[in-house]
Amino acid sequence: MGIGQMLKIACAGVIASVAVASAAGAQQGGDYGTYGGAYLDWLSPLAISSYEWPFKHGPISVIAPGANGAVQTYTLVPCQDGAAVCSGSAIGAVSVDGLTTVVSGLYGRTFYLGMGGHGVIDAGGVQSVLAWDTQGNGPNR
Structure with missing residues (x-):
């Protein structure tokens, strides 16, 4: 063939x-x-x-470059009935801008999460690419 x-x-x-x-x-x-x-x-x-959408199946893990280029991981958990995103006892704001889910107020960073597991992290004006995935199996995963 x-x-x-x-x-x-x-x-x-x-x-x-x-x-x-x-x-x-x-x-x-x-x-x-x-x-x-x-x-x-x-x-x-x-x-x-x-495509996978941020928080569609629960908490997500994020991996991105941190200070000095070291790889950092972050855990973002939907809370307050989806009105916020938490990490431990910290509570961050969540909003949707077009096709991007924006999480701010956690880890001193802003996370711009696109569908399909990609996005951008902003740490004090320094932006880097990130990758995210739903933690564990999640429902219907």
Whole structure:
């Protein structure tokens, strides 16, 4: 089998997956049109079902460069019925700006969490990339 045939088969598989995801989204009847005020028609329903969203399944772990380039880890736990994010006894603010979940007031940093496990951390005006993932198995994970 040549590369052209393999690409055709792969494309057919992707198209079939998109059709199944679209049908599943339509059958579930979920309203995935907006998130944080951003219009998501271009994402629904495939991206919604494909990407992990911050705090969708509970606490998250964040890894990012810290002082002197050392790797730091942070734990962010939704609390107060999702109105805040906690770490130990500290309570931080959480908001959604477009497709970004913003957590501030913890660890002296601001976390800009994008869907799919990426984001940016701001420590006193110094920004670095971060990676995040849901801790443990979480429900429905």
